[in-house]
Amino acid sequence: MEDRLSNLDSEKKIKIINSAMEEFSKNSYDKASTNRIVENAGISKGSLFNYFQSKEKLYNYLEIFSIKELANEISKKVNWEEPDILKRIKEIALIKLEVFSKYPYLLGFFKRINANKSMEELKTIYEKYVPNIYEKVYYENIDFSLFKEDIQVKEVMNILIWTFEKMGENYIKRIKSGEKVNTEEISDELDRYMEVLRKGFFK
Amino acid sequence: MEDRLSNLDSEKKIKIINSAMEEFSKNSYDKASTNRIVENAGISKGSLFNYFQSKEKLYNYLEIFSIKELANEISKKVNWEEPDILKRIKEIALIKLEVFSKYPYLLGFFKRINANKSMEELKTIYEKYVPNIYEKVYYENIDFSLFKEDIQVKEVMNILIWTFEKMGENYIKRIKSGEKVNTEEISDELDRYMEVLRKGFFK
DNA sequence: AATTAAATTGACCGGTATGGTCAGGCTCTT
């Protein structure tokens, strides 16, 4: 058996992934410690190296896992027929939040990947593991005629995306600090911002 | 002489500060290396410990320096009579950009501080070194009757602030990657976003 | 219950990097 991970108990697997993501998101690759990873994951050194063979392979696994996990969830769950960009963005925000609740250090780990890889390298990886996701997410079947007529679409799109990203970051901060996030409260807040943005930029 | 830094050549001082900020923003306190700091700053180990006595004192100095540097620049340069929030935010964005050009790792270092300190601790520090800055920045003399009448002010304020923060982060990324940022181009982009936001949310 | 197979452990390895020291070197002013 090549892949020694798939045999693992799913809860244990998540614990290892989260511990490794935490370590790699807090420290650069060189300074990240496999000792601390096994300690926080509650497994032995030998097991980690049995599952992943080396630190480098662990890191590579995590990289691909992160990219696939988030993109696949979005791919699967979004209603791609919905033409209203605000509804699309809200949907994605909620999916992200769900994934980040399961893997609280995923966003931090993504930021590391982003910092260490050029735009081209990143796009190549995405193209390989989740083809077309870039063009799809905020554009597929979106009805851009819903924007106010005299508005600059590119700028508004960024404002929408950034607003929900910032909200998401704030939620992750709260999740990490141990707070139990109330899904209903979040959905309400997203709706409030949606309403404001709709009034401002849409017909 | 207690403060052995003020005697220093200003260019050298900036080089040391930037090198230390870079190291502390890339690594946690424990893993940040004084060896690498002196190497990148172009000074000897002995000098660093002559100036700062210990790693801890260097870190504390940096923390207070960062907070003061940015807040004082804003305090000094902003036109506090301007009642238009968009103009206020643009002014602050440009000041931040200026400071971040001088200290490219300041924002990264701030994020470390934020991650390691609770909201209360942070506020205490700000209150001590730059009193009232929190209430002032986005509120002092701002004319909130300029907003559209049926709009939710709190949400719009966050959208404005977040938009300019995200733009700033993108510029810093470009500065760090060595790109020479064209101030005129930036000012144009800020204006473009200001215009869109004004159309959406203001009378 | 006995035997075999598979999964997990953690003490241990050589090697690297750590924060901090301090005796001596260098460069000025007098």
Next chain:
DNA sequence: AAGAGCCTGACCATACCGGTCAATTTAATT
């Protein structure tokens, strides 16, 4: 040429690094 004040970098004990592997525990098979 002498003294004063910066500045240097080899040096210290020590802590931790990624990775190994014989020994032990757990699970499966007979």
